[in-house]
Amino acid sequence: MMPLRTEQPTVLNTDMDPNEDTEWNDILRKKGILPPKETPKEDDEEEQIIHQQSIVKTYENMTLEELEENEDEFSEEDEAAIELYRQKRLAEWKAKQIKNVFGEVNEISGQDYIHEVNKAGNGIWVVLHLYKQGIPLCTLINQHLSELARKFPQTKFLKSISTTCIANYPDRNLPTVFVYYEGEMKAQFIGPLVFGGMNLKCDELEWRLAEAGAVKTDLEENPRKQIQDQMLSSIRCSMPSRRDSEESDDD
Numbered sequence: 001m002m003p004l005r006t007e008q009p010t011v012l013n014t015d016m017d018p019n020e021d022t023e024w025n026d027i028l029r030k031k032g033i034l035p036p037k038e039t040p041k042e043d044d045e046e047e048q049i050i051h052q053q054s055i056v057k058t059y060e061n062m063t064l065e066e067l068e069e070n071e072d073e074f075s076e077e078d079e080a081a082i083e084l085y086r087q088k089r090l091a092e093w094k095a096k097q098i099k100n101v102f103g104e105v106n107e108i109s110g111q112d113y114i115h116e117v118n119k120a121g122n123g124i125w126v127v128l129h130l131y132k133q134g135i136p137l138c139t140l141i142n143q144h145l146s147e148l149a150r151k152f153p154q155t156k157f158l159k160s161i162s163t164t165c166i167a168n169y170p171d172r173n174l175p176t177v178f179v180y181y182e183g184e185m186k187a188q189f190i191g192p193l194v195f196g197g198m199n200l201k202c203d204e205l206e207w208r209l210a211e212a213g214a215v216k217t218d219l220e221e222n223p224r225k226q227i228q229d230q231m232l233s234s235i236r237c238s239m240p241s242r243r244d245s246e247e248s249d250d251d
Contacts, residue, residue: 102149110164127148131176136198137175174192
């Protein structure tokens with residue numbers, strides 16, 4: 001009588017990598033001895049990012065009205081992709097804001113002129129004040145520009161002693177303020193009469209720079225006009241009326 005053969009259990013090599021691409025592993029997976037091959041987590045994340053980017057590109061080209069019309073059809077996946085895109089654009093905007101913030105009046109020399117003024121960068125307004133020590137109006141304007149630089153940090157405010165920036169620049173032209181945009185001169189204010197002398201107020205200078213385009217003011221009208229209107233009104237009040245003049249002649 002033949003001895004009975006007993007089925008020997010399959011013994012797995014514990015050193016074997018179940019995710020390894022071998023013919024033996026494929027056979028074991030088909031027989032259910034090995035579990036299906038796992039997809040690397042990194043690949044899953046990469047595929048998810050690519051998928052989200054494709055969703056973003058679809059909605060990126062939509063107008064605001066189209067986005068609102070399709071809002072009810074957005075899936076959670078769509079909203080996650082759009083939020084990812086929004087966060088990315090917000091980060092880019094913040095980086096640009098930080099890059100373009102100045103906030104103070106910097107001193108330059110003639111050697112700095114090309115780099116600081118002509119090559120200031122795209123979208124950058126530059127206000128340059130040529131001055132000299134000992135001229136009161138120059139000192140006043142520097143004080144006003146320091147205040148305006150804090151108020152309008154997107155504008156680059158510079159100052160330079162006139163003769164170090166432009167050789168033999170005449171003192172009679174001081175103070176001088178040049179306004180540039182992307183390296184091109186847009187306005188110039190030369191000499192004390194242009195500024196109205198020591199009565200110049202900070203908001204008057206702000207208005208001048210706003211007219212040139214260098215700052216975006218919240219002033220609704222020219223402050224100098226208000227002063228002129230007040231002066232005219234004061235003059236009219238101090239002048240005798242025609243009736244008073246006639247009564248004086250009768251006496």
